[in-house]
Amino acid sequence: MTDSEDTSATVQEAAHGGAPGAVSPFRQPKAVWAVAFACVISFMGIGLVDPILPALADGLRASPSQVTLLFTSYLVVTAVAMLFTGFVSSRIGAKRTLVAGLILIVAFSALAGASGSIAGIVGFRAGWGLGNALFIATSLAVIVGSASGGFAGAIILYETALGIGIAIGPLLGGELGGISWRGPFFGVAVLMALALVATLTLVQPTPPPAHRTSVLDPLRALRHRGLLTMGLTALLYNWGFFTVLGYAPFPMHLGTHQLGYVFTGWGVLVAVFAVFGAPRLQARLGIARALxxxxxxxxxxxxVIAAFTDSRTTLIVAVIVSGAFIGINNTITTQAVMTVAPVERPVASAAYGFVRFIGGGLAPYAAGKLAEHYTVHVPFWLGSGAVLVAIGVLATGHSLLADAERTQQAEVRPPAEHTGDRTVAQGG
Structure with a gap:
């Protein structure tokens, strides 16, 4: 999904700038563990609803396209909210933004579980997306500000939380969804309420930064060719990504538990290849050729999914394997975005997130409609074509990717400088 992209690049920076012999990243104050726990639960939301999509369609007598609106409302609201997170956090401070996001997630996930209609769930899922945007935008800043053992240790812990959340989300969704489709929503509400209490109790207040971010800053940043090129590439890539994530559960014709296991395998590959596969591929091929x-x-x-949608085994294997490509792309693309744009990193992050989440939000709903009007194969053919077009769009900025690579190689800075850059970046 989609929130790992902003953190994966940070792992790379930490790896280049971290001091050797640093303290173990898992020896941290209670405040760090409180936010890390909240991160795990938040990242579960990426794949949490996948195992229950067919059950929702059956239980609420909704079409697949109606059910996929759970992704659309969540991601489109997240996209728009990306324009406001920097504005909010630069005025009320990171902790208050974090708490506001957690409160919204608790409230709207519980309301979604209590809802009796697909329209209600879709609406409450949108509110959940707003809360998640506020939380994710500031969680790393809070972890870095409270962590011991340096910036690199904080980032390793954060990336570990991300990987656990992505992998466990579908598993938890499958297990709780096997009891009732309402289970995953109520489960998130309870866990996030615990995280909220821990955050309020253990995390120290953080003052607002000296520089305030405007809502229009990310939109102005899209005037820069490099950032716009990367954003459009990500929009097309995310069309393919969320076609797979949001619609593939329907043609699998699996039970809730089985879907949970499939997407857990997918999530494990996303996490592993984001952290370990992407750096090795980029080191061997460079940014452009690797992408x-x-x-x-x-x-x-x-x-392959499009051609063999009717083969359950092929479909399952191809969906799980897609996690490797998604993890690699998330890491390398975000690194490039953070160095190709001649604007502040928080602004670049917000602008990029705004564009790419639009593609992710619209794709699942479009997939459902295409399958209803044509065949189940068509949405995946379109998704594959969108990713191929993304290669062409990216190629128009080939020289910019080369510049980004040179910039990354030159950025060998002390950990303290990295801390300042990335802490601010998560506010956007």
């Missing part, structure tokens, strides 16, 4: 190759393989993988 071209990875996007091409991802397009082929979606094409």
């Amino acid at each position: 071209y190759l990875n996007l091409a393989l991802f397009a082929v993988d979606i094409a």
Whole structure:
């Protein structure tokens, strides 16, 4: 999904700038563990609803396209909220923004579980997306500000929380969804309420930064060709990504538990290849060639899904394998975004997030409609084509990718400088 992209690049920076012999990242104050726990639960939301999509359709007598609106409302609201998170956090401070996001997630996930209609769930899922945007935008800043053992240790802990959340989300969704489709929503509400209490109790207040961010800053940043090119590439890539994530559960015809296991396997590959696979591929091929190759393989993988949608085994294997390509793309693309744009990193992050989440939000709903009017194969053919077009869009900025690579190689800075950059970046 989608929130790991902003943190994966940070792992790379930490790896280049972290001091050797640093303190173990898992020896942290209670405040750090409180936020890390909240991060795990928040990242579960990426794949939490996948196992219950068919059950929702059956239980509420809704069509697949109606059910996929759970993704659309969540991600489109997240996209728009990206324009406001920096505005909010630069005025009320990181902790208050974090708490506000947690409160919204608790409230709207509980309301979604209590709802009796698909329209109600879709609406409450939108409110959940707003809370998640506020939380994710500031959680890393709070962890870095409270962590011991340096910036690199804080980032390793944060990335670990991300990986656990992505992998466990579908598993938890499958287990709780096996009891009732309402289970995953209430489960998140309870866990996030615990995280909220821990955050209020253990995390120290943080003052607002000296520089205030305008809502229009991210939109102005899209005037820069490099940032716009990367954003459009991500929009097209996310069209393919969320076609797979949001619609593939329907043609699998699996039970809730089984879907949970499939997407847990997918989530494990996302996390592993984001942390370990992407750095090695980029070191061997460079940014441009690594992205071209990875996007091409991802397009082929979606094409396999399109051609063999009726083969359950092929569909399951191809969906799980797609996690590797998604993890690699998330890491390398975000690194490039953070160095290709001649604007502040928080502004670049907000602008990029705004554009890419639009593609992720619209794709699942479009997939459902296409399948209803044509065949179940068509949405995946379109998803594969969108990823191929993304390669062409990215190629128009080939020289910019080369500049980004040179910039990354030159950025060998002390950990303290990294801390300042990325702490601010998460506010956008």
